[in-house]
Amino acid sequence: MIRIKKIGIPRALLYYYYYPLWYEFFTRLGCEVVLSPETNKAILDQGIKSTLSEVCLPVKVYFGHVAYLAGRVDYLFVPRITRVEAKEYICPKFMGIPDMLKARINKLPPLIDTTVDAGKEGNPVQCWVDCLRDAGNSLTADRKLIEDALEAALQAQQFFWKRLNSGLMLPDAIKGIAIPEIPVNSSSKPLRIGLIGHPYNVYDPFISMNLIKKLQQLGAVVVTPESLQADEIEKEAASLPKRMFWTLGKRMVGSAFRFFSSQKLDGVIYLTSFGCGPEALVEELVARTAKHQNMPLMMLTIDEHTGEAGINTRLEAFTEMIVWRLKYANHIPPYGESVHCR
Amino acid sequence: MDLFLGIDVGSVSTNLVVIDPEGEMYLSPLYLRTQGQPIKAVQQGLSLLNERLTKKDRICGVGTTGSARALAGVLVGADLVKNEITSHAVAALHAVPGVQTVLEIGGQDSKIIIIKDGIVVDFAMNTVCAAGTGSFLDQQASRLNLSIEDFGDIALRATNPVRIAGRCTVFAESDMIHKQQMGYSLPDIVAGLCEALVRNYLNNIGKGLEIRPPVVFQGGVAANAGMREAFKKALQTEIIVPQHFDVMGAYGVALLARDHILEHGEKTQFRGFGVTNQQFQNSSFICQGCPNACEVIEIKQDESLLARWGDRCGRWTASKAETSA
Numbered sequence: 001m002i003r004i005k006k007i008g009i010p011r012a013l014l015y016y017y018y019y020p021l022w023y024e025f026f027t028r029l030g031c032e033v034v035l036s037p038e039t040n041k042a043i044l045d046q047g048i049k050s051t052l053s054e055v056c057l058p059v060k061v062y063f064g065h066v067a068y069l070a071g072r073v074d075y076l077f078v079p080r081i082t083r084v085e086a087k088e089y090i091c092p093k094f095m096g097i098p099d100m101l102k103a104r105i106n107k108l109p110p111l112i113d114t115t116v117d118a119g120k121e122g123n124p125v126q127c128w129v130d131c132l133r134d135a136g137n138s139l140t141a142d143r144k145l146i147e148d149a150l151e152a153a154l155q156a157q158q159f160f161w162k163r164l165n166s167g168l169m170l171p172d173a174i175k176g177i178a179i180p181e182i183p184v185n186s187s188s189k190p191l192r193i194g195l196i197g198h199p200y201n202v203y204d205p206f207i208s209m210n211l212i213k214k215l216q217q218l219g220a221v222v223v224t225p226e227s228l229q230a231d232e233i234e235k236e237a238a239s240l241p242k243r244m245f246w247t248l249g250k251r252m253v254g255s256a257f258r259f260f261s262s263q264k265l266d267g268v269i270y271l272t273s274f275g276c277g278p279e280a281l282v283e284e285l286v287a288r289t290a291k292h293q294n295m296p297l298m299m300l301t302i303d304e305h306t307g308e309a310g311i312n313t314r315l316e317a318f319t320e321m322i323v324w325r326l327k328y329a330n331h332i333p334p335y336g337e338s339v340h341c342r
Numbered sequence: 343m344d345l346f347l348g349i350d351v352g353s354v355s356t357n358l359v360v361i362d363p364e365g366e367m368y369l370s371p372l373y374l375r376t377q378g379q380p381i382k383a384v385q386q387g388l389s390l391l392n393e394r395l396t397k398k399d400r401i402c403g404v405g406t407t408g409s410a411r412a413l414a415g416v417l418v419g420a421d422l423v424k425n426e427i428t429s430h431a432v433a434a435l436h437a438v439p440g441v442q443t444v445l446e447i448g449g450q451d452s453k454i455i456i457i458k459d460g461i462v463v464d465f466a467m468n469t470v471c472a473a474g475t476g477s478f479l480d481q482q483a484s485r486l487n488l489s490i491e492d493f494g495d496i497a498l499r500a501t502n503p504v505r506i507a508g509r510c511t512v513f514a515e516s517d518m519i520h521k522q523q524m525g526y527s528l529p530d531i532v533a534g535l536c537e538a539l540v541r542n543y544l545n546n547i548g549k550g551l552e553i554r555p556p557v558v559f560q561g562g563v564a565a566n567a568g569m570r571e572a573f574k575k576a577l578q579t580e581i582i583v584p585q586h587f588d589v590m591g592a593y594g595v596a597l598l599a600r601d602h603i604l605e606h607g608e609k610t611q612f613r614g615f616g617v618t619n620q621q622f623q624n625s626s627f628i629c630q631g632c633p634n635a636c637e638v639i640e641i642k643q644d645e646s647l648l649a650r651w652g653d654r655c656g657r658w659t660a661s662k663a664e665t666s667a
Contacts, residue, residue, distance in 0.1 A: 037425045042633035050627065205632070287550055296464070309409055315466060317427035 005139065006033045006075030008109070010065030011038065013058055013094065014081060016199035018128070019174055024156035024310055025132050028149035029139055034073050036065040039206035043068055048304060056275040057095050057303055058200045061207060066101055066108075075139075076111050079131050083118040088247045091278060106326060112138060125154065164226040169212070171204050173226075191220040191322055195260040196252055196286070197271030198227065201302065202243050208271060209308050211300075211315075215269075223265060224256030237307045240285070249278040256286040260293045267296035267322045269315075274303040296322050343368065346403045346603070347391075347612070348596025349409035349418065350383060350429070350589065351376060354449025354476065356383035356564060358391060359591040360401075361596045363604075369394050369436045371589040372417075380410040381622050384417055391619040405599030406589050409450075416641055416649045417622065419613035421597045426591055431455045431462045433594030433666060434558045437584040442554040445573065445581075446590070447543070447563035449476045454547050465546050473557055476510045476563045480536060482518070486528070490566075493532060497568025500533030507538065536568035540576050555579045560587040620644065629653055 007026045023108035026033050047064025078098050081090045096115035114134035150209035163173040215222050233254030244250040272279045290297035298318045350357045358372040376383045405422040406414040407429040415423040434444045449649040456464040460537040477528045505524050507517045574581045623642045636653045650658045
């Protein structure tokens with residue numbers, strides 16, 4: 001009897017962008033996909049132990065997920081992602097991930113580290129076709145099977161993107177469940193908060209300290225860049241005097257500009273991870289534009305600390321500030337001589 | 343008299359303020375050291391207040407703020423639990439109605455609040471780094487064998503403040519030692535240190551913000567004349583230090599509690615001054631439910647559970663009544 005091959009996929013980094021594609025492909029090839037559990041303290045601790053201090057938190061978390069999977073699977077899928085769009089790059093840390101893993105983690109199962117490179121003219125779909133085809137060739141000699149699996153995988157990914165664009169939050173879209181009812185917790189109009197940040201930070205409840213849930217508990221409706229169309233983001237990002245050549249950084253800038261100009265939001269929160277190189281630049285661009293457009297913006301920087309008090313204070317203060325602004329913007333000030341004399 | 347109480351439990355100090363319905367200080371405010379024991383500090387503060395109040399005085403509303411606001415809120419039965427930013431802004435607006443910028447430096451954190459037409463429009467707090475807060479000044483004062491109370495006045499005697507690297511307080515410290523060994527005068531070094539901290543504050547926390555007068559400087563560090571002078575020099579504007587600069591958080595939350603009660607016409611949840619004599623047990627345990635291994639904090643009063651928090655998933659928090667009424 002042929003044993004089914006187990007392919008490990010870390011629930012981290014670009015999992016949040018491409019999981020449906022990967023899952024469908026390997027499953028169609030007849031493999032069993034093993035996804036690591038949601039990030040927890042043990043995974044983070046393991047990740048911190050096995051990386052160098054230089055890398056950002058999400059990469060540390062990725063290492064933790066790899067270490068978790070290492071003894072449990074036959075192969076690990078850790079593609080070497082360099083370019084997914086023409087003339088743009090993914091963060092250099094992502095490109096080097098297969099090498100960093102080999103250098104830092106002992107007893108790794110064989111890595112499937114085929115390259116994703118859209119090249120100079122390449123398109124965002126073909127680069128994945130190339131990568132997965134190479135990956136498939138290392139697992140089976142059945143060409144037909146690979147091509148069929150590819151087709152199904154691309155369809156699954158398209159379906160996922162469509163669900164995101166329809167306004168479904170990423171965790172729901174990735175699971176493929178039905179649209180949940182948005183809880184309305186009071187009669188008052190809820191705040192609409194745009195939440196910008198890399199999906200691997202925003203949607204990892206451990207890394208983000210349940211940011212989305214916290215905002216919802218404070219009475220806010222959370223809108224994320226995933227609900228935007230790719231060309232909307234592209235158009236906004238193109239307004240920069242010089243082209244942003246980091247794909248993910250461009251997503252942040254484009255989404256932020258879109259959020260600012262749409263005027264449907266009451267405020268924007270930008271979640272960044274400490275030690276992110278591209279973000280150091282992008283953050284500043286976003287902050288300046290927010291100020292120019294008079295949009296309330298709060299930067300939240302996350303790192304390894306687990307104390308939630310600091311985050312809570314900032315979220316409370318930020319939402320309160322917005323309520324305050326909305327309530328009194330065109331009226332008398334709530335504090336000061338005019339109101340308090342009785 | 344109907345009175346309102348504000349309690350600010352911070353990392354270094356615990357402050358209590360009692361105001362009348364007009365928002366004026368009814369008693370002189372209390373400024374106590376927390377010394378790592380927030381429960382004790384709150385109890386001590388309440389018992390001191392109780393001694394000063396007369397039979398006719400009634401606490402009609404209580405608010406808590408500061409990093410231990412949730413804990414304090416449970417202990418006293420707060421009507422309102424508010425974050426420090428809002429509390430500080432409200433107090434500053436009350437003390438200096440036209441204020442546009444609030445600089446606040448406390449024991450472990452520092453913040454800046456930008457106000458326009460009486461509303462908060464922007465704020466920032468120190469991020470990962472705690473450089474340039476009161477604790478650092480405290481440490482350096484003791485390293486120089488000075489009492490923190492004298493520190494500011496010594497800075498004022500400087501004729502030529504030395505330049506000290508203010509980017510990081512660890513660097514600042516080694517730079518300062520170097521300057522001492524070179525033979526610079528004490529006042530010049532102390533003043534240089536104040537300027538370095540102010541530079542650091544403005545570059546980090548005040549980054550990209552428009553600081554417009556009137557500027558109010560509050561928090562414990564505002565007591566330091568050297569820091570006031572350094573801010574004045576850096577911002578080229580008058581620095582207003584309100585009379586009750588060191589208890590502004592408590593003052594603000596007292597005002598907010600008053601408004602909350604008056605607006606909603608509610609009866610206070612205040613548990614009374616008996617809290618002073620009650621025994622509270624705080625303990626923590628590590629939840630074994632999942633690999634997150636959250637540290638859950640538990641507050642009991644005479645063996646009955648008052649509150650629990652600290653768990654990420656809410657399984658323990660949910661097992662008792664809401665902490666903040």
